[in-house]
Amino acid sequence: MRISVIGCGYLGAVHASAMAELGHEVVGVDVDERKIAALSAAHPPFFEPGLPEILASATASGRLRFTTDISEADDAEVHFIAVGTPQQAGGGAADLTYVDLAFESLLPHVADGALVVGKSTVPVGTAERLAARLAETAPHAALAWNPEFLREGFAVKDTLEPDRLVYGVDRPESAAVLDRVYRAAIEAGTPRIVTDFATAELVKTAANAFLATKISFINAMADIADATGADVTALADAIGHDARIGRRFLNAGVGFGGGCLPKDIRAFTARAEELGRGKSVAFLKEIDAINLRQRQKVVDLAVEALGGSVFQKRIAVLGVTFKPESDDVRDSPALDVAVHLKGLGADVIATDPEGIENARERHPQLEYTTSTEAALADADLVVLVTEWREYRGLDPVDTARRVANPVVIDGRNVLDRDSWRAAGWTVRGIGRP
Numbered sequence: 001m002r003i004s005v006i007g008c009g010y011l012g013a014v015h016a017s018a019m020a021e022l023g024h025e026v027v028g029v030d031v032d033e034r035k036i037a038a039l040s041a042a043h044p045p046f047f048e049p050g051l052p053e054i055l056a057s058a059t060a061s062g063r064l065r066f067t068t069d070i071s072e073a074d075d076a077e078v079h080f081i082a083v084g085t086p087q088q089a090g091g092g093a094a095d096l097t098y099v100d101l102a103f104e105s106l107l108p109h110v111a112d113g114a115l116v117v118g119k120s121t122v123p124v125g126t127a128e129r130l131a132a133r134l135a136e137t138a139p140h141a142a143l144a145w146n147p148e149f150l151r152e153g154f155a156v157k158d159t160l161e162p163d164r165l166v167y168g169v170d171r172p173e174s175a176a177v178l179d180r181v182y183r184a185a186i187e188a189g190t191p192r193i194v195t196d197f198a199t200a201e202l203v204k205t206a207a208n209a210f211l212a213t214k215i216s217f218i219n220a221m222a223d224i225a226d227a228t229g230a231d232v233t234a235l236a237d238a239i240g241h242d243a244r245i246g247r248r249f250l251n252a253g254v255g256f257g258g259g260c261l262p263k264d265i266r267a268f269t270a271r272a273e274e275l276g277r278g279k280s281v282a283f284l285k286e287i288d289a290i291n292l293r294q295r296q297k298v299v300d301l302a303v304e305a306l307g308g309s310v311f312q313k314r315i316a317v318l319g320v321t322f323k324p325e326s327d328d329v330r331d332s333p334a335l336d337v338a339v340h341l342k343g344l345g346a347d348v349i350a351t352d353p354e355g356i357e358n359a360r361e362r363h364p365q366l367e368y369t370t371s372t373e374a375a376l377a378d379a380d381l382v383v384l385v386t387e388w389r390e391y392r393g394l395d396p397v398d399t400a401r402r403v404a405n406p407v408v409i410d411g412r413n414v415l416d417r418d419s420w421r422a423a424g425w426t427v428r429g430i431g432r433p
């Protein structure tokens, strides 16, 4: 099929490449010339495992091209809108500027019979509004909402092999078009839910709200564990065996961050309030508050571990990205902790395998190194805040030799405490004795 993808940021670049990988003929459109130049040269402007490979093969085959000229989307049968919906400055609501701009600029290029498909995460009600606008200007085209559930670090796999497909449509023909787009996944037996616009929009919001709730729930349990000498990891293992609960997303620690969960729960709260249903999701404010307290908790643990003050103490912060296998530092708990410690007068040195460049752009006041060894050298305290494989796999004996003081705060509860303690370390975790 001929497909256009409007917006070539994280979501759009992955989606465009994956669609080409499935054999479609794809044009990716973005207003950012630098991004388009990078993608055209098969260099993704961000780190995502597996993306360079499919991007290179699709651009080389001629099935995928990138442009800043939206008129090149003219002959597409399906247009995906994949622009960002950041948090509004000074409020929790989603900023729909990019969705509206992309949609308006696309309208003159929508051919009769084409399908415009929203992938961006939007407040419920957006699709209906856009469909009305489309009916005015391109009455022979249709709109669908097809939310995206990809996780950073697994984005290519999640796009090629989604665990479900959700279509929000207002006519059966639109679902048939999407079935052709995703034929490979459907033939592989991927569950597919065909529903209305509002439900499709809400599926995404509800899924992220639920995931955030799971994480803040276990972090709340970690706090109770801290007060009672219980171990939240054993607790999570035990409740996780109940299939109704499940073990995934029950890892207590410094909390969730990134470009999705934090902003999505705030946008959901703001939208529900607009709808006069604020009370129904008021708990999400507490989910957000619990999450932010986790960052403070790690800072407090650091102060405590250093005898009441971090002033002029050398602290190695392991990790700056919001999670491993990503270079994304948006709303990163790890970077927040590093900045807080620096604010308290600590001599912070932060390290990360992929995120340093992005972190430096946001917080140039911190000292960075890509070398774990250099970060650890003579540290008075080690704070592990992003569970990259290289940090989980650190050898406690060797690491003890590098630091000035063998004390580690395991902000993700991933270290094998027995072997670290055996090597002379004081280990502090979250919700663990």
Ligand code: UDX
Residues within 6 Å of the ligand: 148, 149, 150, 151, 152, 153, 208, 211, 215, 248, 249, 250, 251, 252, 253, 254, 255, 256, 257, 258, 259, 260, 261, 322, 323
């Ligand atoms: C999330 C959703 O998982 C995805 O479906 C949606 O499309 C976009 O938002 P992502 O932001 O890539 O994806 O990250 P995810 O793997 O969900 O992790 C989010 C945050 O939660 C990370 O900071 C992670 O460290 C944290 N987390 C996750 C925990 O603190 N504990 C857990 O048990 C799981």
